[in-house]
Amino acid sequence: MFADHWIIAQLIGQACSIFLLAIASWISLNIIRKWEPVSATELQIKLERQTYLISSLVRYVLFFQIISLFVFLFTVNNHLPGLIRGAMCASGTLTVNTYGYPLLFIKIFAIPLYATYLFMDHLDQSEAEYPLTPHKFWFVIPIFIMYISDFIITQYYDEDGKRKIKIEIAKKSEENYSPLSLPILDKIVPHNILRPIVKDKSLLEIIRERILSTAIRLVCIYNADWEGIRVVKNLPDSIKCPECGSTLISVAYRGDSDLYKIIKKKKKLKKLTKEESEIWNRAWKSASLVQNYGKKAIIVLASRGVGPTVASRILRKFIRNDSEFFKELLKAEREYQRTRSFWD
Numbered sequence: 235m236f237a238d239h240w241i242i243a244q245l246i247g248q249a250c251s252i253f254l255l256a257i258a259s260w261i262s263l264n265i266i267r268k269w270e271p272v273s274a275t276e277l278q279i280k281l282e283r284q285t286y287l288i289s290s291l292v293r294y295v296l297f298f299q300i301i302s303l304f305v306f307l308f309t310v311n312n313h314l315p316g317l318i319r320g321a322m323c324a325s326g327t328l329t330v331n332t333y334g335y336p337l338l339f340i341k342i343f344a345i346p347l348y349a350t351y352l353f354m355d356h357l358d359q360s361e362a363e364y365p366l367t368p369h370k371f372w373f374v375i376p377i378f379i380m381y382i383s384d385f386i387i388t389q390y391y392d393e394d395g396k397r398k399i400k401i402e403i404a405k406k407s408e409e410n411y412s413p414l415s416l417p418i419l420d421k422i423v424p425h426n427i428l429r430p431i432v433k434d435k436s437l438l439e440i441i442r443e444r445i446l447s448t449a450i451r452l453v454c455i456y457n458a459d460w461e462g463i464r465v466v467k468n469l470p471d472s473i474k475c476p477e478c479g480s481t482l483i484s485v486a487y488r489g490d491s492d493l494y495k496i497i498k499k500k501k502k503l504k505k506l507t508k509e510e511s512e513i514w515n516r517a518w519k520s521a522s523l524v525q526n527y528g529k530k531a532i533i534v535l536a537s538r539g540v541g542p543t544v545a546s547r548i549l550r551k552f553i554r555n556d557s558e559f560f561k562e563l564l565k566a567e568r569e570y571q572r573t574r575s576f577w578d
């Protein structure tokens with residue numbers, strides 16, 4: 235079960251044992267069929283030599299198998315629960331899939347079989363005439379079958395267990411970095427102290443998905459003749475006003491209906507208030523970013539709390555790939571969260 239030193243050692247041992255037991259079973263069949271204790275034929279002498287070989291071979295394999303049962307019990311009880319979530323004890327480890335208990339039962343039921351054979355073998359060896367040969371060899375084949383079943387179920391337990399453990403680990407990391415808990419965490423602890431940057435990978439996916447499905451408001455600042463609400467991911471790479479073809483398109487929040495009015499007012503050369511002026515300046519900056527960087531600028535401006543100043547800093551940076559790009563946005567959003575909680 236599971237790529238772990240204990241288990242690899244067990245598997246190698248078991249594979250060797252299967253090979254030896256296969257040979258032993260084959261020869262046992264021969265001995266059972268052709269054994270003639272009274273005759274002194276060449277075949278009988280050959281078979282007698284083979285009984286020594288098989289007896290000691292099976293003996294060693296069974297000793298190994300009995301030891302491995304204890305290793306298995308130890309592994310299941312002490313070693314694996316740490317790897318499997320919710321498995322505090324052996325029963326949790328065994329129920330990780332449907333193969334756990336059958337595996338344990340096969341191992342336990344095989345013990346009397348092995349013990350009977352070893353006992354018979356012991357009696358047989360202590361008598362000069364080997365009274366239990368060839369009868370004891372009838373046990374070799376069921377032993378072989380038990381052994382193979384044990385081996386095969388172990389493989390299934392292993393494969394299925396590995397898959398489950400992967401799922402558990404994936405679940406765990408999601409739990410630790412739930413997107414809902416992030417802003418709260420950020421308020422309690424300054425960014426990146428609790429959470430290492432490496433862990434941000436799945437988080438980047440979440441943020442990418444969220445930003446790309448944000449609906450934003452676009453306004454033609456050049457002619458003040460168009461405004462529309464668009465979802466970021468549906469936008470073409472270069473943005474143009476559908477009315478006048480201008481590329482000076484300003485980005486605003488979806489709910490921001492004032493911007494269009496202010497731009498129209500400016501277009502009519504009316505005097506803006508100080509506040510309106512500021513809004514217009516920001517809009518102009520964001521429009522020039524959209525003109526220069528197209529959709530990419532809109533993605534940056536659609537991030538939470540990222541205004542034209544921060545956006546232009548991000549857009550001027552040399553960014554190698556998509557994940558680096560979204561990592562920058564994540565950083566900017568966290569910075570915003572952090573300073574906002576400070577100023578609020």
Ligand SMILES: [Zn+2]
Pocket residue numbers: 454455456457458459460475476477478479480
């Ligand atoms: Zn226009």
